[in-house]
Structures are given as structure tokens and as C-alpha cells.
Amino acid sequence: MNTKECPSCAMEVDADSKTCPICQYEFAETKTSYKWIAIILAVIMLLYLVVF
Structure with missing residues (x-):
């Protein structure tokens, strides 16, 4: 299970969660x-920079 840390309360939550x-x-x-752009x-x- 992938998790991410909530920047507000530092709790580990599911990576797919939209809210803590x-x-x-x-x-x-x-x-x-x-990201690609x-x-x-x-x-x-x-x-x-390399060319000029």
C-alpha cells in the first residue's frame, strides 16, 4: 500500500486520498x-545555453 505524509498533521495516509x-x-x-511541460x-x- 502506497502512503503519503500529510503536511498538516504528519499522519501517513493512503496515497490515493484527496483529504486527510x-x-x-x-x-x-x-x-x-x-510536469512534462x-x-x-x-x-x-x-x-x-549549450548552443549559444
Whole structure:
């Protein structure tokens, strides 16, 4: 079972939980598309720095 730590109360909760069952902290949803966009932009910046 995958777990994650609640930043509010430090309780280990199920990784798929959207809220902490203890303190009701709402976990932010991260979209994978934003991660890929950030990676692509970082690669483009590195290539730009190497070429110029």
C-alpha cells in the first residue's frame, strides 16, 4: 500500500486520498501534463545555453 505524509498533521495516509482523514487537509492535485511541460522547457533551455 502506497502512503503519503500529510503536511498538516504528519499522519501517513493512503496515497490515493484527496483529504486527510484526521485533520481534513486537502491534498493538491498535480497534473502530469504540467510536469512534462516543465521537463521539456528545461531541456530547451539547456540546449539553448549549450548552443549559444
